Amino acid sequence: MNEDRVVSGMRPTGRLHLGHYHGAIKNWANLQHKYECFFFVADWHALTTNYHSTELIEQDTYDMLVDWFASGVSPSSATVFVQSKVPEHAELHVLLSMITPLSWLERVPTYKDTIKRLQDRDLNTYGFLGYPVLQAADILMYRGGRVPVGADQVAHVELTREIARTFNFTFGRGHQWESVAQKAVERLPKKLRQQYRSVQRKFVEAGNSEGIERIRAQLLEQHYLNEDERERLLGYLEGVGRVLLPEPEVLLTETATLPGLDGEKMSKSYNNTIYLREEPNKLEQKIRKMQTDPARVRRHDPGDPEKCPTYSLHKIYSKPDTLDWVTQGCTSAGIGCLDCKGPLIDALQIEQKVFRRRAEPYLEDAQLVRHVVQEGSENARTVAKETLEDVKSAIGINFR
Numbered sequence: 367m368n369e370d371r372v373v374s375g376m377r378p379t380g381r382l383h384l385g386h387y388h389g390a391i392k393n394w395a396n397l398q399h400k401y402e403c404f405f406f407v408a409d410w411h412a413l414t415t416n417y418h419s420t421e422l423i424e425q426d427t428y429d430m431l432v433d434w435f436a437s438g439v440s441p442s443s444a445t446v447f448v449q450s451k452v453p454e455h456a457e458l459h460v461l462l463s464m465i466t467p468l469s470w471l472e473r474v475p476t477y478k479d480t481i482k483r484l485q486d487r488d489l490n491t492y493g494f495l496g497y498p499v500l501q502a503a504d505i506l507m508y509r510g511g512r513v514p515v516g517a518d519q520v521a522h523v524e525l526t527r528e529i530a531r532t533f534n535f536t537f538g539r540g541h542q543w544e545s546v547a548q549k550a551v552e553r554l555p556k557k558l559r560q561q562y563r564s565v566q567r568k569f570v571e572a573g574n575s576e577g578i579e580r581i582r583a584q585l586l587e588q589h590y591l592n593e594d595e596r597e598r599l600l601g602y603l604e605g606v607g608r609v610l611l612p613e614p615e616v617l618l619t620e621t622a623t624l625p626g627l628d629g630e631k632m633s634k635s636y637n638n639t640i641y642l643r644e645e646p647n648k649l650e651q652k653i654r655k656m657q658t659d660p661a662r663v664r665r666h667d668p669g670d671p672e673k674c675p676t677y678s679l680h681k682i683y684s685k686p687d688t689l690d691w692v693t694q695g696c697t698s699a700g701i702g703c704l705d706c707k708g709p710l711i712d713a714l715q716i717e718q719k720v721f722r723r724r725a726e727p728y729l730e731d732a733q734l735v736r737h738v739v740q741e742g743s744e745n746a747r748t749v750a751k752e753t754l755e756d757v758k759s760a761i762g763i764n765f766r
């Protein structure tokens with residue numbers, strides 16, 4: 367179990383805007399210093415809803431990666447890769463698909479919602495129904511990872527947990543699991559052996575977990591047992607097998623939706639975005655035109671910052687004394703909206719400079735992002751191959 371691992375993916379959306387940054391990527395950049403992180407571009411997931419227009423996937427992938435790096439995600443801290451460059455994800459997907467009941471997939475909330483929302487797409491495919499199984503493979507591949515996602519993805523991680531549980535139950539016992547476990551029990555000292563059998567019987571037959579903890583503690587003290595025997599004895603005690611694929615945890619990213627220039631949610635499809643690397647003049651123009659409290663028609667009309675999308679950005683970018691100045695000036699009509707936007711523009715320009723500086727090496731050398739992702743994908747494959755070795759051995763199709 368790797369509680370210190372984090373895994374998350376994002377579909378290739380091309381250039382990122384501040385909504386992506388504050389909603390997810392900023393958080394990733396922080397996590398990479400605390401955990402061993404695996405971040406990937408989910409290009410196969412893009413195909414599940416978009417197989418009829420694939421011409422932009424590669425460019426969108428590279429553009430998005432440059433913006434991840436601009437945001438501070440660093441290939442020297444995190445393993446950054448492209449899903450399709452780690453084909454082991456597909457292999458695990460096939461294996462997990464064997465044990466996933468159809469009804470679980472049909473009742474995933476995003477399944478029906480997306481079909482309703484994207485009526486112009488053909489979502490009547492096997493690939494789209496299997497979307498969450500692919501996501502489960504992405505996650506379980508890195509065994510025990512925590513998964514930073516927004517609320518919309520929680521159901522997928524829940525399903526991943528159920529798939530892991532079913533998988534462990536089905537294959538965690540292996541061929542001779544029981545007889546090998548029995549042999550390990552025989553080797554325990556007589557007194558412990560008797561206690562083990564009685565506690566196990568009570569638990570398996572009557573669900574009585576009394577004594578389990580005590581036996582567990584004693585097993586940990588038997589130093590002559592090797593790792594495999596101990597794990598087996600612990601699992602056998604409760605009638606379960608080995609935990610081949612540990613269940614992941616959600617790391618919920620809680621963020622208020624970032625308003626776009628028109629006050630609606632910031633989104634490429636609404637054409638109301640501020641990109642991560644805007645031209646400075648363009649950025650200034652965008653903010654100058656950004657929606658404010660509609661009550662401020664004239665300069666002397668007072669306003670209410672809570673009704674103003676520009677103020678939502680101020681809350682992210684400005685210090686408390688600036689926020690006080692805004693509130694005071696806005697509600698008394700002491701400042702105009704352009705005055706108010708001045709310090710916000712400055713703060714955004716400073717941040718944009720940092721984004722641009724981090725992106726610079728990738729813009730100077732277009733091959734760099736390709737190299738970085740190649741190396742990240744190879745590193746991810748090393749881990750993925752280990753998982754698959756275990757998984758295939760447990761199923762009994764490793765052919766060695």
Ligand code: TRP
Pocket residue numbers: 373374375376377408411500501504505513514515519
């Ligand atoms: N389904 C996710 C989304 O649309 C992307 C994704 C694919 C993902 N695989 C993942 C997220 C694994 C977290 C972990 O945003």
Ligand code: SF4
Pocket residue numbers: 658659662669670671674675676677692695696697701702703704706707
């Ligand atoms: Fe919004 Fe500032 Fe104008 Fe008030 S003064 S409406 S907070 S932009």
